Amino acid sequence: KTKTNDFHKMVGYQIYPKSFKDSNGDGLGDIKGIIEKLPYLRELGVDFLWINPIYKSPQIDGGYDISDFYAIDEMFGTLDDFQTLLKEAHDLDLKIMLDLVVNHTSDQHPWFIESQKSKDNPYRDYYLWEDASPNQMPNEWISFFGGSTWAYDEKTKQAYFHVFAKEQPDLNWKNPKVCQEIYKMIRWWLDLGIDGFRLDAISHIQKMPWSYKIKSWKGNGPWIPFMNVSGIETYMAELKAIFDEYGALTVGEASGVQSTEAPDWTDESGYINMIFELEHNVRKANDQSQGDTYGYKKVIMRWQEDLLSRGWNALYIENHDQPRSIDTFGNGSIESAKALAVSYMLLRGTPFIYQGQEFGMSNFPFTDSKQLRSDEIIKQYDQLLTKLSEKKALEEVSKNSREHSRTPLQWNDSENAGFTTGHPWMEINPNFSEINRQTNQELIELYKNLIELRHKETAISDGSIHFHFKRHPQVLVYERDEFLIIVNLADKKAHLDFSKIANFADGETINYQQVLGSSNSPFQEKMVLLAWEYRVYKK
Numbered sequence: 001k002t003k004t005n006d007f008h009k010m011v012g013y014q015i016y017p018k019s020f021k022d023s024n025g026d027g028l029g030d031i032k033g034i035i036e037k038l039p040y041l042r043e044l045g046v047d048f049l050w051i052n053p054i055y056k057s058p059q060i061d062g063g064y065d066i067s068d069f070y071a072i073d074e075m076f077g078t079l080d081d082f083q084t085l086l087k088e089a090h091d092l093d094l095k096i097m098l099d100l101v102v103n104h105t106s107d108q109h110p111w112f113i114e115s116q117k118s119k120d121n122p123y124r125d126y127y128l129w130e131d132a133s134p135n136q137m138p139n140e141w142i143s144f145f146g147g148s149t150w151a152y153d154e155k156t157k158q159a160y161f162h163v164f165a166k167e168q169p170d171l172n173w174k175n176p177k178v179c180q181e182i183y184k185m186i187r188w189w190l191d192l193g194i195d196g197f198r199l200d201a202i203s204h205i206q207k208m209p210w211s212y213k214i215k216s217w218k219g220n221g222p223w224i225p226f227m228n229v230s231g232i233e234t235y236m237a238e239l240k241a242i243f244d245e246y247g248a249l250t251v252g253e254a255s256g257v258q259s260t261e262a263p264d265w266t267d268e269s270g271y272i273n274m275i276f277e278l279e280h281n282v283r284k285a286n287d288q289s290q291g292d293t294y295g296y297k298k299v300i301m302r303w304q305e306d307l308l309s310r311g312w313n314a315l316y317i318e319n320h321d322q323p324r325s326i327d328t329f330g331n332g333s334i335e336s337a338k339a340l341a342v343s344y345m346l347l348r349g350t351p352f353i354y355q356g357q358e359f360g361m362s363n364f365p366f367t368d369s370k371q372l373r374s375d376e377i378i379k380q381y382d383q384l385l386t387k388l389s390e391k392k393a394l395e396e397v398s399k400n401s402r403e404h405s406r407t408p409l410q411w412n413d414s415e416n417a418g419f420t421t422g423h424p425w426m427e428i429n430p431n432f433s434e435i436n437r438q439t440n441q442e443l444i445e446l447y448k449n450l451i452e453l454r455h456k457e458t459a460i461s462d463g464s465i466h467f468h469f470k471r472h473p474q475v476l477v478y479e480r481d482e483f484l485i486i487v488n489l490a491d492k493k494a495h496l497d498f499s500k501i502a503n504f505a506d507g508e509t510i511n512y513q514q515v516l517g518s519s520n521s522p523f524q525e526k527m528v529l530l531a532w533e534y535r536v537y538k539k
């Protein structure tokens, strides 16, 4: 296989399998459930599915704690089921992308179980162990999920390193045996016929020397010692060689890779096809549950411009780590969900749709801590209880929580929203009779139209991008060659005056035809946009 630019035209769909569709009534989504819904996904028009981890796992972190890279977790089915999924998806021309989680394993992985046994165990160096004492860790670094990056082990008087939960020990990439094991595993899945990988937390595999002192505890400061640290190039180049050999489709989750560095990661000779930026989820300073629209817009514009001549963006507004966009950047209305869809689906890059986003699924109204499912959120909650009331603590942890996006999918208004015939593993959003795949057809239609534009129009898949009204706080305006896209991202009116803009002001009326829009509105130099209005024109 050779490297092509096919992915420029593609649209991905992200599946959080535990909450997608349950086929056997145990309340947990599974592989057979995905198979059931393939026709729906085909009809939507997406080209590939990214499935969150389905490997064997104790599920401390939604499957991102893998205890066997070669086995499918029982809750999702069997390897046979997976191969059936592959075949049926491929028959429908849908590609399958799996999550590749290689920064860490579960502490229940046989390698770690061995590693923990003694200092001279052959697997000791598969992980990162250092001398320590219960009150003296090797350094002051802190993990993404809170607390020290070190977990002390009484038996050997050493601590092991973890950037996520303590049940997710980081692998030691400096050990060539570890690399070989990982590369072997990658080949195994590609040989099985999968089409590619989403590289989880890949920018963390290389760490600074343990003596590194954290300079700032604000923003990304604490993560500097393990975010895109120099030396990572060697591993990335080795990974790339394998991906190229198979023509694998690859997207990196690589926080810490700056927009100015992303071209090197994703151009023709880059390590991966495309990259997710993790910066656009900007929140209002006084309210973590509310998106800052201008902040979002500025990040998007910067990434689009920095990757214009080289490199490729993976575009998204929702995933399993973020609350629902309709409530964060929208106002809960379907109009706002439509505006958000248009704001990112026609940018330069490969868009991803997160399950349920296409029919307006929204945040969950948490009323009881028993509704929480993520281990790290429950820990946060317990911690908050030491200083806050139950109500306040719950409010605090659910403000900006990734739990919101992980509730079961709302397929219809029947019992359990058509997700399961059993008892759902996580409570279903009580709004399922109003918001489900049957009710919000208009939003689904819009997504279909946007996907079709990406497939048909090379200006959209491969064209240039140029922004206008860059300082406008709520309206996003961009040209993709002969296309002009205008989106009002707020629930109030906005005025635009194109007459001062060079291309638009040469006296002649531009012959724009409206391709999509929330209303029928011919192009005018001076225009008034209604709340959440969007317009797509073509010359």
Ligand code: TEU
Residues within 6 Å of the ligand: 061, 062, 064, 101, 144, 164, 200, 201, 223, 253, 254, 255, 256, 278, 320, 321
């Ligand atoms: O998330 C990783 C992730 O978001 C960090 O790499 C990010 O850099 C950090 O939070 C700073 O903003 C992935 C998965 O998406 C997530 O669900 C897992 O919990 C995590 O990896 C661990 O595998």
